[in-house]
Amino acid sequence: MNRHLVTLICITLPVVLLVIAAELIDDRLLTRLATTLCINMILVLGLQIFTGNSGILSFAHIGFMGIGAYTSAVITMPARLKSMALPELYPIMQGVQLDPLVGMAIGGVVAALVAAIVAYPLMRLSDAAAVITSFALLMILHTIMVHWSEVTNGPRTLFGIVEATTLQLAAAAAVVAAIGAYWFKESRVGILLRAVRNDEVAAAAIGAHIPLLRWRAYVLSAFYAGIGGALWAHFITSFSPNAFYLRETFVILGMLVIGGPATVSGAVFGVFSVTAVFEGLRALEKAINAADLFSSTVVGLTEIILALVMLIVLILRPGGIIERNEFGTLARWPFMKKQNSSRGE
Amino acid sequence: MDVGTILQFTLDVLNLGSLYALMALGLVVIYGILKLVNFAYGELVMVAGYTLYLLNGSPLPWLIMALVAVCMAVIGGITTDLVAFRPVRANSLTAMLITSFAFSTLLQNAALLFISPRARNVPLPEIFTQSVTMLGVIIPVRNLITIASAFILLGAFTLVMKRTVLGMALRAAASNFTMARMVGIPANFIITVAFAISGLFAGVVAMLWLGRIGAVVPGIGLEPLLVAFIACVIGGMRSLVGAVVGGYLLALIDVSFNYALPPDLLSFRDAFTFTMVIVILLLRPSGLIKGPDTGKRT
DSSP: OOHHHHHHHHHHHHHHHHHHHHHHHOOHHHHHHHHHHHHHHHHHHHHIIIIIHHOOOOSTHHHHHHHHHHHHHHHHSOHHHHHHHOTTOOHHHHTOOOOHHHHHHHHHHHHHHHHHHHHGGGGGOOHHHHHHHHHHHHHHHHHHHHHOHHHHOTTSOBOOOOOOOOHHHHHHHHHHHHHHHHHHHHSHHHHHHHHHHHOHHHHHHTTOOHHHHHHHHHHHHHHHHHHHHHHHHHHHOOBOGGGGSHHHHHHHHHHHHHHOTTOHHHHHHHHHHHHHHHHHHHHHHHHHHHHTOSSSOOOSHHHHHHHHHHHHHHHHOTTOSSOSOOHHHHTTTTTOOSOHHHHOO | OOHHHHHHHHHHHHHHHHHHHHHHHHHHHHHHHHOOOOTTHHHHHHHHHHHHHHTTTSSSOHHHHHHHHHHHHHHHHHHHIIIIIGGGTTSOHHHHHHHHHHHHHHHHHHHHHHTOSSOEEOOOOGGGGOEEEETTEEEEHHHHHHHHHHHHHHHHHHHHHHHSHHHHHHHHHHHOHHHHHHTTOOHHHHHHHHHHHHHHHHHHHHHHHHHHHOEEOGGGGHHHHHHHHHHHHHHOTTOHHHHHHHHHHHHHHHHHHHHHSOHHHHTTHHHHHHHHHHHHHHHOTTOSSOOOOOOOOO
């Protein structure tokens, strides 16, 4: 069988199975968990598109998630709720009330547009300078979200967002996202971008337009983040700007790094495995708190374990658990004698 | 403007600038050698803060407590090297960035788990709350202490870097690491020393910073880290002098914004300063003051 087909099946099948399982068991908690997982998968895949292919770490990703979330939340909110939740909103925006699906799409587009405008000059930078600017961008986006009270209700919680994200919707989006990320990786732009990642000088010498290539990946990645954020907003229905900051960045980055940033399979694997560990630990934390074993409540245990796992994975397998071969290539190992190490990547 | 306002303004800039310069220097010491941004730098400030909090109530005089806290920051710096950097140094730059980010989260959440998410007061000596009056301006003594200790520390650091074998080895490693190793400078040792110096700066910053805010929280390290980032980028990521200049310049900009901007724009001050960072990185990628020429990262 075609290795692309095998890969596509392997990265989408877990989501489909998860939805079926959640439908069969029909447990509220499991459904919520599965929905969160699908949304996280979109975010991680978005980050994979840029970081995985270009090799440049981006911290601003979660900021674009925030843009998508706030955009969609504000333009879909019913007018009577708006006067309560956002009393200072501009009059022009007051009457706007779109269908949540349209709102989510616009959320993604706005995030991509903002990325397209601010990112182009930044794409020339590599290494540490690129990381610092993306970090600075996250800080700028966060400061704006915290202080633009007309649209975001300031540092306070924004409530009254239409609940529209179902498990099926999130799962469908995740499946499309996975296929899209794999398509991008195998596209001309994706391949050229990885050539740039491996050797900037050599890639430029064969005519790769480095800033333009990176910019395309960045805009697509921001679109993913915007859609993910919008889905999340209509799922959680109330949030504050602190949801789009370093903690969320750490979780998303952790999933990608542990799974393997260079491959789509790795990103998907990372989401599933980290979510499983995370939820297990959170249940443990809750059990400890319920049993009153310690005088104070236990917080932060899950993050500590995630950080430790990240350190161990990076020390033992710097490229993540699935380093370079997609599932499709991995699956051929038992049947093929050799030659896939040259085909891999 | 009368003399009092000018004096007030100058002292504000000098005070904030001294703090910022020390913060930036601690970050640049690492960047110069490893070409690496240490995200766990802010947590060294936190470590020193919590040490001071845990020593609260012990019969020791404050200066000894402060000394222990600074030592803990130095130990924290060395641990950062051993845990987050040495094992992955052979790998990509990204790997080191992520390990330092992970180590930072690890320390922060450890404080959250083992101490408390709430702010904890730290012991401070009397002198930090006193103030003197000069030309009709009330000046807190802690500001003068900050300025004085920054000057002493910067002077001592300059002497070490220029006059001792260790300082020369550090500068050699920063300018060309491979070459430095070839002439017999022990690589691991030099890197560990750089981390220890970074911890020393973080510890001193922690003492002065806590003198201003009086309490320690798990997230205390974020602000010093961000300040250090901006100051380094303005001054030049590769140059020690640049870091100090950047620190004072950033303080000048911040204090001027405080005096000049209307209140509703003032809340966006951080967005303005970070935009400036991006613009400077685009126009002058090596900062205002260019560091020594460098070979590739090793």
